Each structure stands twice: as C-alpha cells, then as structure tokens.
Amino acid sequence: MKKISMLFLSVLVLVLLTGCGTTKDVEKELICTTTESEEGLDIEQVISMTYKNDKLKRMKMEVNTKITDATVRENWEEFKKSMDKDNTEFTKEGMTLKVETNDQNYEYKTTLDIDLETVSDETLKDQGFDGLKEDDSTLESTKEEAEKDGATCVVK
Numbered sequence: 776m777k778k779i780s781m782l783f784l785s786v787l788v789l790v791l792l793t794g795c796g797t798t799k800d801v802e803k804e805l806i807c808t809t810t811e812s813e814e815g816l817d818i819e820q821v822i823s824m825t826y827k828n829d830k831l832k833r834m835k836m837e838v839n840t841k842i843t844d845a846t847v848r849e850n851w852e853e854f855k856k857s858m859d860k861d862n863t864e865f866t867k868e869g870m871t872l873k874v875e876t877n878d879q880n881y882e883y884k885t886t887l888d889i890d891l892e893t894v895s896d897e898t899l900k901d902q903g904f905d906g907l908k909e910d911d912s913t914l915e916s917t918k919e920e921a922e923k924d925g926a927t928c929v930v931k
Contacts, residue, residue: 815844869894
C-alpha cells in the first residue's frame with residue numbers, strides 16, 4: 776500500500792510539473808533598431824517582429840527620415856514628392872502602409888504593418904516580400920543576422 780501511495784504521489788507531482796502535457800503558445804517580440812546619418816539626413820529604422828512558437832507571425836517596420844541640414848531643408852517639398860512616389864498609402868487584407876510628414880521638423884515617416892496570418896501571398900509578392908510566409912528563420916537567427924548588420928536588438 777505504501778508503494779502505491781508513493782507511486783500515486785510521484786505521478787501527481789509529475790503531472791503538476793508538466794501541466795498535463797499541454798503546450799502553451801510562446802509569443803515573443805524582437806525589436807531591432809538601426810540609425811544612420813548621411814548627407815543631411817538622419818534615418819531611424821525600427822522593425823518589430825512577433826514570433827509565436829518561433830515562427831514569424833507579424834512584422835512592423837517604421838522608417839523615420841529627418842532632414843538635419845539647412846541646405847537640404849530648402850528642398851523639403853521636392854523630397855516629400857520623391858518619397859511619396861515610392862510610398863503610396865494603402866490598406867490591403869493583412870498589410871497596411873501609412874505615411875506621416877511633419878513640415879515643421881522636416882520628418883517623413885513610413886509604417887508598414889504585415890500580419891502574416893491574414894495577408895495574401897499575392898500582396899506579399901506585390902510589395903516585394905515574396906516568400907516571407909515560408910521563411911523558417913527563428914527569432915534567434917534573425918536577431919543574430921540583424922546584429923551582424925549593425926542593428927541593436929532586444930527581445931520582449
């Protein structure tokens with residue numbers, strides 16, 4: 776009887792420690808930032824990637840360009856027009872691109888948000904992200920590669 780009680784207690788402890796064999800979805804966010812200054816422009820890029828069970832599920836890219844040189848600021852309107860040609864705002868299923876400008880601070884900001892669970896392969900291809908859904912890069916491998924390229928990354 777004592778052996779049966781010990782066996783039962785051992786099984787109970789094992790079940791409590793393992794959670795009855797259920798697996799919990801693990802969601803982590805990788806945020807990588809790069810900054811660059813050249814020819815009168817300060818460019819900050821922040822990419823937030825949400826991984827669920829080490830598979831990329833969402834990516835948000837923010838690029839903020841600020842004109843810092845007085846001579847370049849004289850061409851602010853032309854700069855905006857040029858940037859607008861490449862950055863037309865849109866909202867498609869699973870993907871949006873927003874553009875914000877600040878004429879007083881000479882800032883041009885784009886935000887691209889991609890939900891890989893709802894975006895179509897066609898939309899990804901149209902925007903130059905063909906194969907992103909099939910990419911099997913893990914959070915750690917993406918972090919290592921980004922840091923090799925000079926980004927500062929944190930995991931939350």
